[in-house]
Amino acid sequence: MCGIVGVVSNNPVNQLIYDALLLLQHRGQDAAGIATSYGNKFAMYKANGLVKDVFRTRNMRSLPGNMGIGQVRYPTAGSFSEEEAQPFYVNAPFGIVLAHNGNLTNAPELKSELFKRDRRHLNTDSDSEVLLNVLAHQIQQETSGYSLDPEALFRAVAVVHQRVRGSYAVVAQIAGYGLLAFRDPFGIRPLCIGYNDNEKGREYILASESVALEGLGFRFMRDVQPGEAIFIDIDGNLTAKQCAVNPVLNPCAFEYVYLARPDSVIDGVSVYLSRLKMGEYLAEKMKSQFGAGDIDVVMPIPDSSRPAAMELAMNLNLDYREGFIKNRYIGRTFIMPGQASRKKSVRQKLNAIGSEFKGKSVLLVDDSIVRGTTSREIVQMARESGAKRVIFASAAPPVKFPNVYGIDMPTRGELIAYGRTEEEVCREITADALVYQDVDAMRKSIFDLNPSLKGVEASCFDGYYVTGDVTEAYLDKLEASRKAPRADTEDTIRSPLNLNRANLD
Template sequence: MCGIIGIAGASDVAAALYDGLTVLQHRGQDAAGIATMDGHRLRLHKGNGLVKEVFDAPAMELLTGRVGIGHCRYPTAGSEGSDEAQPFYVNSPYGIALAHNGNLINTDALRRLVFEQDRRNVNTESDSEVLLNVFAHELQAQGELSPAAAIRAVQGVHRRCAGGYAVVCMVMGLGLVAFRDPNGIRPLVLGKREPPASVGAPSGAMPSAGTAIAPEGAPTGKGIAPEGAPTEAGGRTEWAVASESVALDVLGFVRERDVLPGEAVVIGDDGSLHTQVVAEARPSTPCIFEYVYFARPDSMIENISVHKARMRMGVTLGQKILRLRPDHDIDVVIPIPDTSRDAALEIANVLGVKYREGFVKNRYVGRTFIMPGQGERRRSVRRKLNTIPLEFRNRVVLLVDDSIVRGTTSQQIVQMARDAGARKVYLASAAPPVRYPNIYGIDMPSAEELVAHGRSEEEIEKLLGCDWLVYQDLADLEAAVAGPKFPGRQFDSSCFSGEYVTGVEPGYFERVQQLRSDDAKRKRRGA
């Protein structure tokens, strides 16, 4: 999982990209990068570490230009070296920089075709560099540089690439290009910021509309007329795309809408906007794990509040607990910070028991879910959390977590609760058992490393050491996220159900295990 952002502004955008990346830092703490376009010159700086560690004042001063993209990364497949930091860049055609969130599931076949058919070389193990070269080849084949040509190039990418992906890229001499996979698995949000009203300009003056771009042979889809170019009133509309709406909020952009599945968005260097859906119609299936864990609670994804979705998860899980144990002996509900707080509060309300904060979090330790190895995750739990013993002593405690993936963290936290004096420790997961790998950009590696894979809930309960374990039902989770406004909404819930919307070729999971397992990562690091 990664965070991406792109801005086409009226002045230098590097500082805004930096601020946007800090808000998206929860999506990746391994590496960060920014690329800007200054006329026909590309400015690029990237490296391993947090955003604040990668960029200093001299680096920021070099990143001039009013169009730019940014990326923060954590590793899924491939190596974890600095050569994997994004954005990636190719100089042909025109010069293109690209940043990507997600995972392609046909990378090996694409890599061969890129080399043998497209005559392009890929230097890293990253599927993002493969995707960049596919887009570059498709754009070169258009024989021109225009918004229409870029949109047709995205159409070619959708034909060739399979998986979950959200992309921002910068094409020298053109502007910003963004697109999203045809199933809409990975999130991407479009925002707009109007110029300040000029003296003497009519109140509320807006750019005039033009005509929508329809690439030749593209499926019929909703097009948006070019808009935002400079007007007589002065100034220009600024546009931004980002993985989460919160990045737009902090920069003063108004969230317009989510980029549609299979849609191409082109923002010209003059601020004009061109969009077109260029993929065959498929069911929209956004990743449900964004709502469970990854996204910030103050984000909106697919017009659904992450905060409200998590509250509804708590209501449905609380109702399940009451069905299973109407005469429960729970004294207190304690969240495992931070993501589970919304759900835990609602569970406490439904059960009619106290809600208490029982763990203090060290905010200078990263998210253990995205730590690079099991040993590092184990060490990090104790550094990350400390108990408040008076909230546990002689009580029957219900701990609430957003999900249980490997079980490493849960096992240690249950023991911490016992050590703090709890009489009994129950554990509730706001998500169902994670039994299958996620292949669309979340580091749920091989199935054998998932605590729920091949085990019953009773066996997991024993392994984690809790007195009772209760999971959310998948139907309840999907209904909770969809909410009353979107009943029956479909999601990518493959890590819970094992049903993959793109389909999976034979042998794929074996290859994923070789790349993503903790043992494979240790070998690549030489440990």
């Protein structure tokens, strides 16, 4: 998961892109980068760190031009190296800089093809550099190194769709020509487009979330469709074309559960309203398991679980309280590199208000349970604050499978629900009771808000990988490359069956 933005304007874009990246900071806190173009030249600056720390006045002054792209990085494939901060650049053909949100599942095969067949050199381990070189090679094939037009670009993107597997939302600048954006044929990672009319004409922005458009005063136009490519030339002329065969929209369910800002709308679904729906459906399940007097108060684990917790409390006619206060200067715990760091940061990140817990039966609501480390620490904090009973509820279903499409939870051994029953997970996090959302209810929470949406990418919950190329052998190889030990215990793990229904159909 990363955040990307691209702008074609009639004014300098460096400040606009910087502001957009601030609005997308929640999507990546590891590195940030901006590349702008003026004439046939690019200017670029990128480094590890938050947006506000990476860019100084001198850096902004070195980014002239009326067109540009930017990215905030959350590392998935590859390392934490500053060399792998985006955007990436190649000088042929034409000169291209690219920023990518997603993860390529066939990156190793593509690397081999690029070296042996396409004669292209890669300088990092990043799959984004792989994607850039595949795109550059196909553009060169379609243009024979000479003139370029939108149709040639669209033919190149069509071949990219055929060669590349996985998830990808892309913004790319082509020196002297314009801005190209496209989305994978399943629309797994989000991308939308907006516009603004001023005295000089129309300017366009593409971004991972609608909040980046609205926060900058742009009007939301629409989401980029799965498989679609959009080209905006340097004069602001927009051309779009569907470049994939049989595209099917399957946005990532985890965007709605946790990743996206609640004030964003992704593929016609309000993130905030979907989280309210998750609370509503979770309340229906809890009514069948708990009676009057079993729960005294409902509390969210800040921040993304708050809408679900509020709706759940209302539907159960229970008091809603804020029992934990969040320190907003601590990073997301589930993406921290070391288990010790995660354990330590929970206490730094959250502090309990003892008076809200003392002598009460407390229902704690979180958006999801991934490794379980944070959940266990939070349950212990509630007990230490005087709770007589701690019930834990997850607004999402059990995370049982690796996510290979751009979220850093790729090994089965790191997932507390993998190979465990709900009762076993409950014991692991030391709660008195545990309630998970049902997978079908999570889907309905999204589909209810956009009935035309027929599918979501929910592989980390149901083991179904929509790209059809993720097998047990693939996951074994991925885990061996990471050499990640079991995060919580060394218990024997029972492998769930039917990991990849796509390969069984």
